[in-house]
Every structure is written in C-alpha cells, then in structure tokens.
Amino acid sequence: MSSTSTAFARARAEGRAALVGYLPAGFPDVEGSIAALKVMVESGCDIIEIGLPYSDPVMDGPTIQAAAQQALDAGVRTADVLRVVEAVAATGTPTLVMTYWNPVERYGVERFARDLADAGGAGLITPDLTPDFAPEWIAAADERELDKVFLVAPSSTDERIAMTTAAARGFVYATGVMGVTGTTQATAAGVAPLVARTKALSPAGGADLPVGVGVGVSTGAQAAELAVKNGIGADGVIVGSAFVRTLLNHPGDRAAGLAALAALTEELAGGVRA
Amino acid sequence: MSTYEADALGWFGGTGAFGGRFMPEALIAALDELDVAWREAMADPAFTGEFDRLLHEYAGVPSLLYDATRLSEHAGARILLKREDLNHTGAHKIRNVLGQALLTQRMGKTRVIAETGAGQHGVASATAAAYLGLDCTVYMGEVDTERQALNVARMQLLGAEVIPVTSGSRTLKDAINEAMRDWVASVDETAYLFGTAAGPHPFPSLVLSFVRGIGDEARRQCLDQYGTLPDAVAACVGGGSNAIGLFAGFVDDPEVAIYGFEAGGDGVETGRHAATIFAGSIGVLHGARTFVLQDEDGQTIESHSISAGLDYPGVGPQHSALSAAGRASYLPVTDAEAMDAMALLARTEGIIPAVESAHAVAGALRIAEERPGQTILVNLSGRGDKDMGTALEYFGLGQAGSRGQRETK
C-alpha cells in the first residue's frame, strides 16, 4: 500500500475525507514554496501535491498560471522541484508531483521516476497524460511502486473510467467541473454522479482506490459538501488555486501570507471533518 | 500504412513515434466524438459533395497552377506556383475551416472557437462561421493582435469576437492554450476549429483530409498542363497544414523530392527562429509528440519569425514522421531571404505573396541552384495584403518618389 493510500485509509478510519493541498514549486520562490508547503502540512493537509511549473499549462486558469509563470521567470528548474519534494516529503506527509507531461519526458521518464523516488516523492499526478498514452510512465512507476494518479472527468465514458481506475494507484483524481483550475466552483450535485460512477467502475468497487475531487474546490463549506461523511462520498478533496490565491494576495509580506495559508488550511481541514 | 496516415491511436511512423493524444481526460470524449463524426462524414457522399460544392462555388477552388516564367528565368529552374493566394480570404486556410465548420454543423454544435497567429485562420474561421451561421470566438496572442490589427478588424467585421491572450509569450502557442481552456469548459456546444495540421489526434489527420486538395489538384494539374510530375515540391511550414496538404499529393511518387521550409528568423545560429524540425528536439506540445523548440527542462522556447503564421515552436506530427523517415527535407529560410523573395516575386510576376509563402519561394530559389532546369512546384499558400505593414516597415516603403530603401535586384 502506498503512503498516499495509507493517508486516505487513516482519514477514512476517522470517518472523514483527506485534505490534499497543492502549490507550485518555486512559488513565490524555492525556499518560499518549501516554507508554505510545510505550513500546509502543519495546519492539516494530509497529502501534498507539488506543481512542476510549465510554460503551457492547458488545464490551469489564470491564478495557477500566474504563479507558475512567476516561478519560471525566477528560473526554477526541474531539479529545484525535486528539492522541494525532498524537503516536504521529509515531514512524513505523502508528497506527489503534479506535472504536465513534457518536462518528465524531457528529463527522461526512468530518470525522473528514480530521482522522484530518491527524493521521497510518492508519485505523479498527470493532467495531460491518460493511461492509454502512458506505457513508459506506468512501467517506470510500477518498478518503484510510485503512485500513478490519473484523472477522470464528468465527460469520461464508463469504459474510460474503468480503464483509468484499473491503471491508477494511490488515488484517482475526479475533476469536479468541466473547466480549468480556479474558475468555476464545484457543487455536490455536479460532482456526485462522477464520484458514484468512479466508485462503481473501480476494481473491487473502489475499496482499494480512493477518489479525490479537485478543480473548483476552495472553501471549507465546499469541502464538507463533498467529503465522505455528510457529503457525497469523496475520499479526499483537492485544493490548489485557493492556496495560490492566498499567497498572491500577500505579495511582499511572507509572514502574513503564511498566516493566511494556515487559516485557510484549518478551515478546509475543518470542512473535511464536518 | 504510409508515414502521413495515423493508426487508431493517432500515431504516425509507428506506435509512440509521433502524434498521439496527450490531452486532459475531460477533452477525450470530445476528441473521440469528433473522430467518429469526421470519419462518418468523409464516408458520406452528401457531406463530401457539399464540401466540394462550397470549395468550388464559395472559395474559388481548384486554385490555378501557374507557370511563373519570369521568376523561373531568374531561378534557372522552372517554378510552378499553386495559387492558393487566389482563394477566398486569401489563403489555403479556407479549405480547412469550411471542412471543419460543415462538420460542426453536422454535429449539431452552434459555436466555434479558433486560435490564430497571423490572423489568417481567424479570418477564415470568422468567414466560415458567418457563412454557416455559427457563433465564433477567436483567441489571438496580444502581440499578434498588435502586429496584425487589420485582421482583427476583419474578424470583427465578420461578426466574430476576438479575445487577446495575455498569458505566456502572448503569441500563437498561448492562443492555442487559451482556446483549449475555453474548450474544456464549453465542449458540449462548442467545436474547436484547429488552424493547422497539429494538435491531438484526430486533428492532424482531419485537417489533412480537408487541405489535401492542394496536392491532389496540383498533381493532376501538373500532369494535365505539362505532361509530367515536378522534380520537387516545396511549401512553408508553420504548424504544417499547407505543406502537408501539398505533400500528401506527392508522397507516394518517390521520384518527387519534398521540401518544407521553416522560419529561420534572424538565422538559426542566433537562437531567434522557428525552425522546429531543423533545430528542435522531440517532445510533447499541444497534445502531440513532435519536434518542439524547448529548453533542457522541456519548457517551450519562444519562437521568432517576421511571419506571424510561421511563428510557432511546434509542428504537425506528420512532418516529424516524414522527416524521420527521410521522405521530406526541412530547411530554414531567414527573415531576410523571405523578404527578398517577397519583393522578387512582386517585381517579376506581379504577385505579392504572404510573408509565410515567401519562405517557400525563397527556399525554391535555393534548391533551384542544385536543380538547374528542373521543375519545382511551390505552394503559394497566401497573398500578401495582410503583410503590407511588415513590408512597409522592412523595405521603408510608403513614401512616394522612391522604390523603398532595400532594393532587390
């Protein structure tokens, strides 16, 4: 069982959903992103997702684009991303990298898998790589038992959900809205059918593969609406743009940014426990 | 299966080689739906008949194959020009958009989105949308809206909404990103009219099916008019639609050499260029594995070209496969060479080409040196009206009483 699945299982044993928090590496700078991610860990994130800034992020809205661009403009490299992973994974919290595919292909799929594992990373979330185009990554991940988090969407056919969940490890990422990050709000009514279909179509009825809902989740109330106990049964909620926006809103005042980040994390952690 | 035909997953040149579909899962159903609808349409004589009728009655196709005798004299080889510049809206792009817009109608969708660099594809999309009664939104990099303001006005006059894209390098690649972001959120009622033979499967194959008339007509015209096939064919390569449309007609004629001319910008050695195949490396961009201009970490590098339509750091996967197979050669042509060829064609033949197409003419002049007396068929993909601002600045034109500062011989 991967460290990510363990974190989901622990949350489930507590009768709640897991909170997954995202920030791009190198935003506001490399050290700043490590400090921010550690605050998110301390304030209640069960799992961390570290974004690898990329020049052409087609799944991201303006908020995450701006943060990634800032990181790239400051010269962040793939090696820096792995350094951030190492620092965050050292806290003992499962740490995944969310990345568009080309930077991994360029680094070398096998080499990336090795260096990610060596840094203590749990695996990859791949927004533009589906299992049918991922044989190299699947082989490299399987060799090191890294998580392979693929996405399912409201538009996915049953056949593709079955194919995707069969290939996934760690969890499966259900996109809450048809749209890019940070623009539309996910609602329970909108997400419920996808979560239900994903569970029903997963191997073993979803017993071994948690479903995390992301894209369009930004508040504690939403987290509660989606979460396992009183919500629609998502095993985890994934929040990205809201964390990024919090830091963007405090330019030049790191302490205030981190305090606001802690407050948002606590609100969301309360939400998944509601 | 030939190099320009995809397998079921969209691979060209073998599984995993070039092409494919590196896309968010949210768009896969739409791409599959498009693939099925397109295949059904192409097998339906009612659809292909309507497409042919529109091309003929509305767009002025087939375009002429023209024997450019004065240019040929200058080149030392016989140059034939496929006159796509005479099509309605002034470029080959109208073929692609009429095909895709008709397909949109057939699929029951009411809105189209498009990206554009030079504005040519945007204008063509706005035109087809106006003609077929579809809503049209065009994404255009902010930098391009400034250097191609006239085309922005044309699109607006045609009833399209033009959205300036301010992310990234604010050029064509970012306009594609933004169009894809729109599509993820609007896919139920919206079709994405992709402007070139790139992107995720089935776009490269679908676009080829609508532009391949260029090559099929040119081959037939060449045989009918001159009783022989050309020794070589040449086209400019941005994303690769006009080029693949021409090449498809000749790829199975091994005696015909195939040349694609990429934008060499200030010169490949300066790093400021868009010579993706010549100087790039294999990666994934905009949904396909293909040659890409990228840095060591796989971040896309900004391309540079005097021609907005060639200013793209990727290229269609069919061209990558043709290059890898050794069937076609891809070479850079600098801004200066292209502008010289633009002036030369204007002054020898009375034809002002698009700056994009001038790259193909310049390339043909170069290969003519190695092929004296041979026949070289060049795709003149578009006309130069949209580029008069560029020419005015480059040649110092516009002041009566002189012929411009940079005289060509």
Ligand SMILES: Cc1ncc(COP(=O)(O)O)c(C=O)c1O
């Ligand atoms: C006249 C003309 N030729 C060529 C191109 C390049 O596109 P492609 O390589 O897809 O033919 C453009 C693009 O705008 C164009 O306007």
